[in-house]
Amino acid sequence: QVRLVESGGGKVQPGDSLTLSCAVSGGTFDSYILSWFRQAPEKAREYVAASSAMSGGLSEYAESVQGRFTISRDNVKNMVYLQMDNLKPEDTAVYYCAASIAGTWSLDRDYSFWGQGTQVTVSS
Numbered sequence: 001q002v003r004l005v006e007s008g009g010g011k012v013q014p015g016d017s018l019t020l021s022c023a024v025s026g027g028t029f030d031s032y033i034l035s036w037f038r039q040a041p042e043k044a045r046e047y048v049a050a051s052s053a054m055s056g057g058l059s060e061y062a063e064s065v066q067g068r069f070t071i072s073r074d075n076v077k078n079m080v081y082l083q084m085d086n087l088k089p090e091d092t093a094v095y096y097c098a099a100s101i102a103g104t105w106s107l108d109r110d111y112s113f114w115g116q117g118t119q120v121t122v123s124s
Helices: none
Strands: 003-007 010-012 018-025 033-039 046-052 058-061 069-074 079-084 093-100 118-122
Touching: 003 093, 018 033, 018 093, 018 118, 033 069, 033 079, 046 069, 046 079, 058 069
Parallel strands: 010 118
Antiparallel strands: 003 018, 018 079, 033 046, 033 093, 046 058, 069 079, 093 118
16 A cells, blocks of 8 residues: 655745655555646646656656746655745645556546645745
């Protein structure tokens, strides 16, 4: 059983930075596609970013966060991070870490394992 635990959320002002962390336990860490999704109030869950060690460390991002967010993974500590810079009010959401063996990176239905989420609020 794979377990994911997010941390690092909080309330920040527009333009600030924040780093989310996700601790992954169980399974074979290197084999997972690890991703971040988010869900704002009354909106559908939205893909944010993904990283795959099996693809040579390839990462990809949603257009809405491209150039502002950076996903990274530590294959020794079994951690995945989301560095968020120049945060905007529209980034306000619950952020979820997710793991998948295979599938389309941006489709939440292809992910078998999810964390409990961490709240990020961007407001002045």
